[in-house]
Amino acid sequence: MTVKLKNDSSSEDEPLGNGGRKAARPARGSKRRAVKEEESSSGEQEEVLSQEVKKRKTVSKRRAPARKVKEEEGDRDAKKESSVDGEEDSEEFKWWEREEEKDDSVKWVTLRHNGVMFPPEYTPLPSHVRLYYGGKAVELPAEAEEVAGFFAALLQSDHAQNPVFQKNFFEDFLSVLNKHGGARNGIDIQEFSKCDFSKMHAYIQQQKDQKKQLSSHEKKLLKQEKDKQEEPYKFCYLDGRKEQVGNFKIEPPDLFRGRGAHPKTGKLKRRVQPEDVVLNLDKDAPIPEPPAGHKWGEIRHDNTVQWLCMWRENISNSFKYVRLAANSSLKGMSDFKKFEKSRELKNYIDIIRADYRKNLKSKVMLDRQIAVATYLIDVFALRAGGEKSEDEADTVGCCSLRYEHISLKPPNTVVFDFLGKDSIRYYQEVEVDKQVFKNLSIFKRPPKEPGHQLFDRLDPSILNKHLQNYMPGLTAKVFRTYNASKTMQDQLDLIPNEGSVTEKMVRYNAANRAVAILCNHQRTVGRSHAQSMQKATEKIEEYQWQKIRYKKAILQLDESELKANPKFFKEINDLTKEEQMSIHKRVLEREREKYQKKFARENEKRKFEGEELLPESQLESWLADVEEMGKEYVEELETGLVTVKPTLQSVEKLKAQIDKLEQRIRTTSIQMKDKEDNSTVALSTSKISYIDPRLSVAFCKKYDVPLEKVFTKTLREKFKWAIESADENWRF
DNA sequence: TCATAAACTTAGAAGAATGAAG
DNA sequence: CTTCATTCTTCTAAGTTTATGA
Numbered sequence: 001m002t003v004k005l006k007n008d009s010s011s012e013d014e015p016l017g018n019g020g021r022k023a024a025r026p027a028r029g030s031k032r033r034a035v036k037e038e039e040s041s042s043g044e045q046e047e048v049l050s051q052e053v054k055k056r057k058t059v060s061k062r063r064a065p066a067r068k069v070k071e072e073e074g075d076r077d078a079k080k081e082s083s084v085d086g087e088e089d090s091e092e093f094k095w096w097e098r099e100e101e102k103d104d105s106v107k108w109v110t111l112r113h114n115g116v117m118f119p120p121e122y123t124p125l126p127s128h129v130r131l132y133y134g135g136k137a138v139e140l141p142a143e144a145e146e147v148a149g150f151f152a153a154l155l156q157s158d159h160a161q162n163p164v165f166q167k168n169f170f171e172d173f174l175s176v177l178n179k180h181g182g183a184r185n186g187i188d189i190q191e192f193s194k195c196d197f198s199k200m201h202a203y204i205q206q207q208k209d210q211k212k213q214l215s216s217h218e219k220k221l222l223k224q225e226k227d228k229q230e231e232p233y234k235f236c237y238l239d240g241r242k243e244q245v246g247n248f249k250i251e252p253p254d255l256f257r258g259r260g261a262h263p264k265t266g267k268l269k270r271r272v273q274p275e276d277v278v279l280n281l282d283k284d285a286p287i288p289e290p291p292a293g294h295k296w297g298e299i300r301h302d303n304t305v306q307w308l309c310m311w312r313e314n315i316s317n318s319f320k321y322v323r324l325a326a327n328s329s330l331k332g333m334s335d336f337k338k339f340e341k342s343r344e345l346k347n348y349i350d351i352i353r354a355d356y357r358k359n360l361k362s363k364v365m366l367d368r369q370i371a372v373a374t375y376l377i378d379v380f381a382l383r384a385g386g387e388k389s390e391d392e393a394d395t396v397g398c399c400s401l402r403y404e405h406i407s408l409k410p411p412n413t414v415v416f417d418f419l420g421k422d423s424i425r426y427y428q429e430v431e432v433d434k435q436v437f438k439n440l441s442i443f444k445r446p447p448k449e450p451g452h453q454l455f456d457r458l459d460p461s462i463l464n465k466h467l468q469n470y471m472p473g474l475t476a477k478v479f480r481t482y483n484a485s486k487t488m489q490d491q492l493d494l495i496p497n498e499g500s501v502t503e504k505m506v507r508y509n510a511a512n513r514a515v516a517i518l519c520n521h522q523r524t525v526g527r528s529h530a531q532s533m534q535k536a537t538e539k540i541e542e543y544q545w546q547k548i549r550y551k552k553a554i555l556q557l558d559e560s561e562l563k564a565n566p567k568f569f570k571e572i573n574d575l576t577k578e579e580q581m582s583i584h585k586r587v588l589e590r591e592r593e594k595y596q597k598k599f600a601r602e603n604e605k606r607k608f609e610g611e612e613l614l615p616e617s618q619l620e621s622w623l624a625d626v627e628e629m630g631k632e633y634v635e636e637l638e639t640g641l642v643t644v645k646p647t648l649q650s651v652e653k654l655k656a657q658i659d660k661l662e663q664r665i666r667t668t669s670i671q672m673k674d675k676e677d678n679s680t681v682a683l684s685t686s687k688i689s690y691i692d693p694r695l696s697v698a699f700c701k702k703y704d705v706p707l708e709k710v711f712t713k714t715l716r717e718k719f720k721w722a723i724e725s726a727d728e729n730w731r732f
Numbered sequence: 733t734c735a736t737a738a739a740c741t742t743a744g745a746a747g748a749a750t751g752a753a754g
Numbered sequence: 755c756t757t758c759a760t761t762c763t764t765c766t767a768a769g770t771t772t773a774t775g776a
Contacts, residue, residue: 251766259744259767305739319738320766334740383742384770397769421769422743460770477741477770523744528759594754597757682744684762689742712762 093241095329096336096721104337107306107330111281113236113245115288115296116309116322117229118274119252122146129203132196139184144177147268150255152200159257165266166192169255172268236308236324244325245308250277256315260393260423264315276311306330316391327717336721339692341473342481343732348471349482353378355470360435366457370466372439373398373455377479380428381518383421384460384476395419398476399458404450412437424522484515484690489732491515492699504703506674508696508710513678515686523682529675536672538586540665545583547661548572550654552642557651577637584633588626595622693719694726701728 124145130137131148140148151160151169159165170192183189214222233248250272258265274294281287283301290296297311309322324330352374359371376382376398385397396405396418405418414437416428432440443454460476467474491511495504551572554561562569575583599619607613632643648654687696696710697719711719 247765249765257745257767262767307739310739315767321739323740338741386770388769392768395768422745422767424744461772464771475771521743526760532759685743714763 093329094724095333096725104333105304108238108303109282110239110285111236111303111308112285113281113288113308114232115279115290116277117233117249118272118291119250125149125200125203129199131200132198133183133187133189134194135196136187137185138187138189140177141180141184143180144173146253147173147176147255148195148197149200149204150253150268152197153204154255155197155201159255159266162265164261164263165255168264168266169268170195172266176268238324238329241329243328243330246323246325246328248322250311251313251320258393260395260419262393263391267315270314272311278310280305280307280309326714327720332718332721335718338481339485339694342478342485343692344471345474345478345482346486346732348474352467352470357433357435360433360439366462368439369443369455369458370463372436372443373458373463374467375433375436377476378483379432380416380430381480381483381520382426383480384463386460393419393423395421395423397421399455399460399463401454402450403444403448403452403454406440406444406454408437408441408444410437414440420520424520426520480519481690484519484686485692485695485732487515487518488512488691488695492695495699495703497703501705501709504705505709508699508705509678509683512683512687512691513681515691516681516683519686519690521682521685522680525679529679533672533676536668536675540668540672541579542583542587543661543665543668545575545580547658547665548575549636549642550644550648550658550661552640553644553648554651554654556642557649557654561651580633580637584630584637588630588633591626591629592623595619595626598622688715688718692732693722694730695732697722697726698728698730701726 122142124142131140131145131152132138147169151173154160174189177183177189189195230248234245235242236245237243251269253271254269256262256264256267256269274290275297277296278298278300279287279296280300280302282303287296287299307321307323310319312318313320356371356374356378359367360375362368362371377384383397385400387400388395396402397420401418405416407415407417409415412431412434414430414432416426416430418426420426440454443456448456464475467476467478488511491514492508495507495511548571551569555569555572596619599614599622603613636642644654648657693711693715697707699705700707700710707716707723711723716723
């Protein structure tokens with residue numbers, strides 16, 4: 001059989017060299033095209049673009065026989081809207097209660113909005129804040145100063161340490177600098193290493209701090225002002241209904257912060273001008289006024305798309321879109337459709353699984369590859385894995401897995417180790433189906449070597465085409481959604497309907513976590529995580545110490561307690577002298593800090609209000625109290641005799657305190673464990689994108705858990721359709 | 733039929749708001 | 755009430771899939 005396959009495949013395998021990352025890369029077509037476009041005169045461009053619009057319009061008309069009806073309906077809505085323009089229209093559009101609409105190529109009939117909000121112009125730094133080069137202050141033209149400022153702002157971050165980031169930044173910085181005539185005071189900047197951004201950084205930091213220091217009233221005023229500025233852009237009218245816009249702000253210029261080893265990280269992301277922006281509205285919509293002295297790049301009327309505005313970005317020459325918010329009807333409908341589509345998969349999954357198991361032994365290499373890929377996507381929730389270009393970070397998904405990304409340990413263990421989306425590492429040592437293992441070995445056979453594609457016949461479009469044979473609209477990503485929601489359903493089914501809301505939520509989150517782990521949703525451990533873990537450990541230690549002290553105190557009051565319950569006092573010698581001393585030190589140090597801070601804060605306040613300052617002696621007296629406490633601890637250590645507060649001078653009271661301490665130790669340890677388990681797992685992504693929200697709604701209803709425990713305000717708005725349509729018996 | 737452009741979803745980090753502990 | 759850690763929101767990068775045009 002193997003021989004047969006080998007023969008069979010050797011001819012098919014001929015262009016094996018193409019499996020190599022470099023060899024497989026096609027010529028840079030897109031780049032050339034982009035350059036050409038820039039060169040062509042704007043008039044020519046307009047002509048081309050408007051032709052394109054006409055074509056699109058006829059296409060969408062042809063494709064949408066249902067449109068006529070909709071249009072009339074929409075017109076009515078639009079008229080109603082224009083008469084009440086701007087007025088709060090609280091009537092809700094419950095699209096999920098409507099009959100299903102067949103044609104979704106037309107997204108709207110009328111679309112009106114006020115364009116986008118542009119970021120503020122650059123404000124030059126005060127003249128005493130400069131970049132220093134070889135120790136000398138540089139007078140930069142404003143344009144270059146802005147770019148230098150972007151770097152200065154990141155000085156403390158990892159980006160600033162990344163050589164690629166430095167190099168890309170510096171190139172673009174120099175190019176801006178030279179374009180604007182170089183340094184005003186003749187300093188010739190050549191080397192990055194001679195640049196000192198620290199003064200700029202300090203100033204930027206100081207400005208930030210200053211803003212934080214403002215009184216809450218001042219902050220409120222600033223917020224009000226900001227809201228007023230944003231108001232016109234926050235909403236649009238879609239078929240006459242007022243809907244929220246998502247990202248209504250143009251992205252401000254900055255240094256591009258690519259994830260992972262991105263070759264372009266640090267490059268200047270240029271400022272977007274109104275001339276770069278294309279607006280999309282209905283034909284009769286009033287065209288929003290462009291910023292003074294500017295013109296819009298283009299006005300389009302394409303009702304087959306959801307975007308309101310778009311512009312081309314200069315890092316990888318792709319588009320950025322202004323679109324509706326997550327709580328909008330359009331987004332809601334597509335979300336709903338996504339989950340319905342993945343629910344549909346349960347009707348086909350058995351056939352699909354049976355089929356790929358069978359095809360694992362197919363004599364046609366392509367079919368085997370399809371079978372293995374489908375298996376990996378289904379079982380390990382891998383992404384499709386499209387091809388990437390050389391000027392992006394080297395990350396992979398299923399179809400783009402390479403030789404070096406898996407190692408095989410007979411009889412059937414596979415170790416996956418690769419960087420996936422966002423350069424997040426996927427590392428799993430797992431057992432796989434015997435035949436899958438065999439196939440993977442075949443896919444790695446010489447002449448394949450590191451750098452070669454495992455699935456050299458396959459790409460997402462071939463795979464998806466194959467999947468569509470089973471179910472209309474089935475693609476690789478549907479499996480991820482299906483398996484995520486299926487996992488959630490199964491996990492929720494295991495939760496007993498008992499206990500407090502907190503306990504139920506712990507279970508819910510555990511279910512959520514199972515899904516997040518399946519999807520490999522990670523987060524970098526917060527800066528303060530280790531520290532806060534350390535703190536918690538110390539806290540538990542201190543509770544323990546306190547507990548022991550109280551037990552000693554009990555014996556001091558009544559020796560007979562020991563005989564009555566020797567077990568209770570067993571731990572009384574658990575802490576060594578050294579351990580006790582270090583706890584003492586910590587407790588005392590914290591007390592000192594507390595008083596220092598209290599003193600400083602109080603005087604700050606008094607200074608501000610013109611009152612008399614606390615004398616230094618006050619602080620000293622406080623600190624003396626701490627010293628006193630310290631002496632008592634030392635004595636305690638020597639004599640073994642504990643001194644406790646006068647209010648605790650009875651066996652009962654001490655026992656009550658001990659109970660409290662034990663409770664605290666329990667809760668703190670549980671919290672700590674939960675925190676540790678969650679420290680590298682991001683629950684939010686699966687909750688937002690993979691778990692059918694109706695599962696959570698049903699859970700809340702069935703288990704009598706308030707919805708807001710499960711969904712934040714924004715998520716409740718996003719999932720309104722689910723909240724209003726699922727009951728406690730709803731199942732995925 | 734293909735490559736590539738376009739359009740849309742998914743993703744973690746950063747920033748802002750909130751709330752728990754002292 | 756303040757402080758600081760946690761939680762929520764915003765931001766925009768990075769994927770997938772579909773549409774388009776040579």
